[in-house]
Amino acid sequence: MGAGNSPCASCKLLRRRCAKDCIFSPYFPSDDPHKFAIVHKVFGASNISKMLQELPVHQRGDAVSSLVYEANARMRDPVYGCVGAISYLQNQVSQLQMQLALAQAEIFCIQKQSQDQPATDGAVLFLPLIM
Known part of the structure; x- marks a missing residue:
């Protein structure tokens, strides 16, 4: 019971009496009906119940969050589903790693040029960055 x-x-949602030992009540409170409705629509109440019963009590909260x-x-x-979001983020990480490598290579080239050709009058040499 909540x-x-x-x-x-x-x-x-399932229009049944909520028993004191209801496996759902600790994780799906009555003040947030959308939370259970969406999980029920995707996985089904029976499957959710089976998953929760197979887990130790201390892991059930994390399992519900994941579901x-x-x-x-x-x-x-x-x-x-979530695989699409993971793939998108992995692609974004790859692109950012390439941009970082290019920026580091440009920094190295600029540092190398400034070491090879020191300015005689104390002027600073600025080179355009190519992106």
């Missing part, structure tokens, strides 16, 4: 003896979001994240990702991108 706070104030109101049924949890799961029992409310909510994955369900939201699946709703945004029905084909790839």
